[in-house]
Amino acid sequence: GDAAHQVSPFGARGANSGIQDTDNLAxxxxxVMDGKAPATLLDTYSDERCFAADENLMNSTRSTDFITPKSATSKTFRNAVLGLAGKYPFARALVNSGRLSVPSWLTESRLNTPDADAFQGDMIPGAPMADAPVKTAAGDGWLLHQLGNRFQALHYVQDASALDPATAQSLAELATGAIAVEPIVVAQKGQAPAGLKTLIDTQGCVAERYDLQPGTTYLARPDQHVAARWRAADATKIKAALARATGNA
Incomplete structure (x- = not known):
């Protein structure tokens, strides 16, 4: 990543973005190699990661300019920030010594399915998915440790044991498609029927960060970005969003 991107090292942007490139491409x-998507899907790797590279260049340039100002105005601003930061919290947030690299927001990607339902919060299509504590069958864990490397459908109910049988069957059938989608039930309590992974939102953080209401369903990409979301589970819409996210639309 460092050699390929040739960006300033502030924020570990070379190595981190190199790993993010791999997450996006693999x-x-x-x-494509398995014949399940057209070769044109690979064009979106360039589209999405060139955007991310430009974002990294912008942020590393800003860090460099803060550390070594290129104009009298920039130097005045930098010195004022450092002078105030010792006493005032607001100024500390302005100190730019190389903020850590984070996943890019791919909100303009053609692989996203735009919202048709009203949502609050940041988890819009194209957003890197927020983490939150959950309880798994193995014990306490984290949401992002359960996501990635495959497409997944997250369906929210308050009590997993009371999941509608027709919805449960529809979710389970997603795993048998040409491109499998792993169904995951996120709930406040209970256990979903056999064949459906259950994650318990122990602290309500998943519901808060993803604006979950009973029935809300998210389609997650293998690289932990939101592909689509709805207020109800609809297999036809999920399959259409999957086709779009894999270049098969």
Missing amino acids: WKLKL
């Missing part, structure tokens, strides 16, 4: 390349 699943697309696998689908």
Whole structure:
């Protein structure tokens, strides 16, 4: 990543973005190699990661300019920030010594399915998925440790044991498609029927960060970005969003 991107090292942007490149490319390349997606899907790797590279360049340039100002105005601003930061919290947030690299927001990607339902919060299509504590069958854990490397459908109910049988069957059938989608039930309590993974939102953080209401369903990409979301589970809409996210639309 460092050699390929040639960006300033502030924020570990070379190595981190190199790993993020791999996260973006690997699943697309696998689908194309397996004949499950057209070769044009690989074009979205360039589209999405060139955007991310430009974002990294912008942020590393800003860090460099803060550390070594290129104009009298920039130097005045930098010195004022450092002078105030010792006493005032607001100024500390302005100190730019190389903020850590984070996943890019791919909100303009053609692989996203735009919202048709009203949502609050940041988890819009194309957003890197937020983490939150959950309880798994193995014990306490984290949401992002359960996501990635495959497409997944997250369906929210308050009590997993009371999941509608027709919805349960519809979710389970997603795993048998040409491109499998792993169904995951996120709930406040209970256990979903056999064959459906259950994650318990122990602190309500998943519901808060994803604006979950009973029935809300998210389609997650293998690289932990939101592909689509709805207020109800609809297999036809999920399959259409999957086709779009894999270049098969």
